[in-house]
Every structure is written in structure tokens, then in C-alpha cells.
Amino acid sequence: MNTILMLTLANIFSLLTYQSQHSYVEETFINARFDYNTIYAQNGTAGYNCFFPVSKKQENDFSVIIHLEYTMGVGGAVYPTYRPYILFANGKIYSNPVVPVSDMDIAASQMKEPKKWGTWEKNNNNIHVHWPKAKPKDQDKDWSPKSYFKVKGGIKGEKIEGNFKTIDGIGNTFLGGEVTVVAAKTISFSKSGKFTLISVGGETSSDIWEIHYGKANESGTYTIDGYSIELLFNTGKKERHLFYFYPDSKDHFGIASSIYIPLKQ
Numbered sequence: 001m002n003t004i005l006m007l008t009l010a011n012i013f014s015l016l017t018y019q020s021q022h023s024y025v026e027e028t029f030i031n032a033r034f035d036y037n038t039i040y041a042q043n044g045t046a047g048y049n050c051f052f053p054v055s056k057k058q059e060n061d062f063s064v065i066i067h068l069e070y071t072m073g074v075g076g077a078v079y080p081t082y083r084p085y086i087l088f089a090n091g092k093i094y095s096n097p098v099v100p101v102s103d104m105d106i107a108a109s110q111m112k113e114p115k116k117w118g119t120w121e122k123n124n125n126n127i128h129v130h131w132p133k134a135k136p137k138d139q140d141k142d143w144s145p146k147s148y149f150k151v152k153g154g155i156k157g158e159k160i161e162g163n164f165k166t167i168d169g170i171g172n173t174f175l176g177g178e179v180t181v182v183a184a185k186t187i188s189f190s191k192s193g194k195f196t197l198i199s200v201g202g203e204t205s206s207d208i209w210e211i212h213y214g215k216a217n218e219s220g221t222y223t224i225d226g227y228s229i230e231l232l233f234n235t236g237k238k239e240r241h242l243f244y245f246y247p248d249s250k251d252h253f254g255i256a257s258s259i260y261i262p263l264k265q
Contacts, residue, residue, distance in 0.1 A: 061089035062101050064227060064244050066259070067148045082167065082259045084151070084244070093120040093129055097242045098256040100228035151244040151254065153227035160189040160224075162251065164260040186263060187255075195222045195231060229255060 069081045086094040086101060094109070095116045110117050118131040127143040165186050189195050196219040220233040229243035246252040251262050 063087045064097075064151050064153075064242070065148050066151055066246075066254070067143055069147075084242070084254055084257055084259075086242075087120055087127075091119050091121060093118045096257045100226075100240055100242050102228065103240055149247060152247055153244060154224040154229075156225045158224045159191045159193060160250065160253070161191045163188045163263040164251075164253075165263045166258045166260050187260065189222065193221050193223070195220060 063086075065085055065087060067083050067085060069083050070078055071081045072078050083095070084097060086097050088094070095118075115131070115133045117133075118129055120127055120129045122128075123142065125145045127148065129141045129143065131139050131141075163186065187195060187197055198218055217233070217235060220231055220235075222232075223230045224243060227242060227244055229241055231239045231241075233239075241256040242254070244254045253260055
């Protein structure tokens with residue numbers, strides 16, 4: 001009993017410590033969530049539940065949301081995870097997306113990775129999710145309005161500028177350490193349409209950018225179009241990923257299943 005109590009207290013302390021150290025991220029999550037609700041409330045709609053226009057609910061319509069979850073790591077440490085999901089208007093839900101919806105072969109995906117697929121429905125202000133391939137205790141979940149918010153796509157041709165870091169390591173599980181965007185811990189963008197996976201720090205001069213940009217394996221050009229970002233490396237390799245902005249900020253965005261925030265100097 002004492003051992004269990006000690007572990008429980010250790011987990012609580014770990015969570016409080018993490019939240020204290022990452023209050024900036026937590027505050028951003030809360031602000032984005034409430035900003036989303038305010039925006040939709042001002043338009044006379046149903047706030048959190050307004051995922052699709054009432055008059056248009058086609059099967060291929062979708063929304064992307066961020067759900068705040070808690071994961072236990074090494075040594076019993078508890079930390080928040082900001083996990084994206086795609087909600088389709090036909091009631092399907094897809095977890096940990098990597099590629100844009102336009103690039104998905106949905107039928108093949110449901111066959112090859114059934115554990116990532118489930119169903120969702122609105123239940124008052126909550127989202128009820130059912131994962132048929134999960135363990136019995138994990139099959140049904142109710143997400144409260146305080147735990148999620150809707151994100152938005154970019155404008156076609158939109159540019160980002162700055163240095164960013166990921167706040168999670170989800171992307172690393174997909175491509176096993178290959179030099180690729182979804183496995184990168186940092187990424188820097190320029191208004192001229194260039195990117196590099198090497199942080200350029202606080203330097204903004206063109207000379208510094210060109211030094212980093214010259215590393216072909218880790219640099220290239222990017223194109224944003226709605227919920228997609230295309231990255232063309234200087235080697236000729238091309239990647240296309242799901243892309244989204246937080247609802248109230250262009251400095252907080254997601255590429256595939258990783259969330260990026262400004263890299264403070």
C-alpha cells in the first residue's frame with residue numbers, strides 16, 4: 001500500500017512539475033480552445049459542436065481537432081500529449097494522421113491500420129468516440145469540451161517565418177529516424193518559401209540562412225495548401241503531410257501528428 005501511495009504521489013508531483021515547466025504550452029492550448037468557442041458563439045452557432053455546415057455534410061467532409069491527453073512515461077512520469085484526430089462528417093474518426101486527407105486511400109487504410117479508425121458522435125457538448133479494435137476498457141471515450149478544439153488549414157501559398165520546435169515525439173515512430181520532417185525536432189521556415197530542419201537560431205540574415213539551406217538532405221522549399229504542406233527537399237525527395245494552424249495563432253501549427261511552437265532563444 002505504501003509503495004502504491006508513493007507511486008501515486010510521484011505521478012502527481014511529476015504532472016504538476018511538467019505543467020509548471022510547460023505552462024506556456026498549456027496556456028496556449030486553453031487560449032486556443034476558448035478562442036475557438038468564442039469565434040463560433042459570435043456567429044450564432046453551437047460552439048464546440050460546429051464541425052460541419054448544417055446544410056453540407058458530405059461523406060468526404062472533415063474537420064481536424066486537437067485532443068489533450070495524458071501519457072505515462074519512463075519512471076511513471078505523467079505528461080500531456082496534444083494528439084490530432086480527423087473527424088469525418090460520416091461519423092468516422094482517424095487518429096494520428098500523417099498525410100493529407102486528399103492523399104489518403106481511406107478504404108486501404110481501414111484494412112491496413114484498423115486500430116486507428118473508430119466512430120464519433122456528438123453528445124451534448126461532449127464527443128463520444130468508439131474504437132472497435134481497442135481493448136475493452138479503451139473502446140469508449142467521452143471527450144469533454146475542455147479537452148479539445150478545432151484547428152484550421154492554411155491559405156493556398158501561405159508562408160511561415162521563424163524557428164520552431166515540436167512539443168512531442170509522435171512523429172519519430174513513423175519513419176524510424178530517417179531525415180524527414182515528421183521525425184524532426186526543429187524546423188525553420190522563411191517567407192521566401194524555404195525550410196530547413198536545422199534551427200537557424202535567432203539569426204535572420206540571408207547569409208546564415210544560406211549556410212543551413214545548403215545542406216541538401218535537411219533543406220528545401222515548402223508549399224501550404226489548406227490542410228496540406230508539401231516539402232520538396234534539395235535532393236529531389238518530396239513529402240506531403242497533413243498541416244494545420246491553431247485557431248488563434250500562426251505561430252502554433254501541426255505537421256502530421258506533431259505540434260510545433262516557436263523556439264524561444
